[in-house]
Amino acid sequence: MIRVGIIGGAGYTAGELLRILIFHPEVQIEFVHSNSNAGNLISDVHTDLLGETVLSFTDEISQAVDTIFLCMGHGKSREFLDKNPIAESIKIIDLSRDYRLKADAKDFIYGLPELNKDKIQETNYLANPGCFATAIQLALLPLAEGRLLTNDIHVNAITGSTGAGQKPGATTHFSWRNNNVSVYKAFKHQHLDEIYQSVEQLQPDFKKDIHFIPVRGNFSRGIFANVYTDCALTEAEAVYLYEHFYENDPFVFVSKQNPNLKQIVNTNKCVIYLEKHGDKLLIVSMIDNLVKGASGQAVQNMNLMFGLAENVGLGLKAVAF
Numbered sequence: 001m002i003r004v005g006i007i008g009g010a011g012y013t014a015g016e017l018l019r020i021l022i023f024h025p026e027v028q029i030e031f032v033h034s035n036s037n038a039g040n041l042i043s044d045v046h047t048d049l050l051g052e053t054v055l056s057f058t059d060e061i062s063q064a065v066d067t068i069f070l071c072m073g074h075g076k077s078r079e080f081l082d083k084n085p086i087a088e089s090i091k092i093i094d095l096s097r098d099y100r101l102k103a104d105a106k107d108f109i110y111g112l113p114e115l116n117k118d119k120i121q122e123t124n125y126l127a128n129p130g131c132f133a134t135a136i137q138l139a140l141l142p143l144a145e146g147r148l149l150t151n152d153i154h155v156n157a158i159t160g161s162t163g164a165g166q167k168p169g170a171t172t173h174f175s176w177r178n179n180n181v182s183v184y185k186a187f188k189h190q191h192l193d194e195i196y197q198s199v200e201q202l203q204p205d206f207k208k209d210i211h212f213i214p215v216r217g218n219f220s221r222g223i224f225a226n227v228y229t230d231c232a233l234t235e236a237e238a239v240y241l242y243e244h245f246y247e248n249d250p251f252v253f254v255s256k257q258n259p260n261l262k263q264i265v266n267t268n269k270c271v272i273y274l275e276k277h278g279d280k281l282l283i284v285s286m287i288d289n290l291v292k293g294a295s296g297q298a299v300q301n302m303n304l305m306f307g308l309a310e311n312v313g314l315g316l317k318a319v320a321f
Contacts, residue, residue: 006068019048091125093305110129114138128301252270258284
């Protein structure tokens with residue numbers, strides 16, 4: 001059994017992680033850390049877990065584990081590891097953006113399985129990708145490997161409210177978000193750096209711009225990304241390219257039908273759909289921001305790090321917000 005500890009256990013990503021790990025056949029959860037909830041039952045915070053676990057939160061950190069998931073806010077993981085040295089034998093999976101970029105990575109490997117599977121299997125330190133970054137990278141990687149990204153890339157992607165985290169804010173409370181849509185961080189979203197890094201890993205000569213417009217959606221979870229760029233391939237050739245690229249990746253599916261977001265909610269799937277319009281290739285890429293975009297992908301990476309099949313424990317649908 002893989003003995004697991006979770007740091008920052010009260011947020012959305014930790015809740016999703018718990019829903020998956022409780023039913024994972026190879027995992028035993030040893031502790032769930034939360035300073036603000038120490039002593040409270042996990043099911044008092046993640047109320048849908050009532051009857052699924054009798055664990056309580058703790059403010060103590062045990063090193064009698066095989067892996068630790070860091071589910072804290074951005075900047076907090078680095079701060080935590082600086083203050084709390086972890087034994088070298090313990091594998092660390094960080095869900096923040098603190099170690100995603102090469103300049104900040106130290107010994108962390110960027111954990112997009114469809115890009116870095118071999119490296120993930122060998123590492124003890126993993127930086128889990130961002131949610132927008134995951135959806136957009138999976139839309140672009142086959143073209144990058146084929147050196148087919150020859151012009152600017154345009155992305156319009158809408159995300160659910162859980163992508164903003166659990167802490168209430170002016171643009172997250174129900175009365176503002178419901179029946180509403182808005183653009184934020186246009187052309188300067190923090191996930192762009194990860195996307196460029198991964199594209200250039202496969203196509204080092206890529207020097208074009210990625211024009212990214214993120215949109216806040218009036219739904220709880222999911223990312224629906226529309227990506228388009230110039231491409232000389234026919235639609236049939238593009239479909240073949242994508243199917244071949246992802247043929248050994250158990251969670252990426254190329255759809256022959258125009259998809260909708262409900263197909264991926266509560267799953268670890270990425271569904272991709274392709275259309276050719278003149279010289280433009282449209283790539284639709286959809287994921288659940290809390291599963292494939294965060295906690296499900298983190299478990300997928302844990303499986304690889306411990307020599308398990310990628311999809312172990314990930315067939316169960318989580319509970320929706």
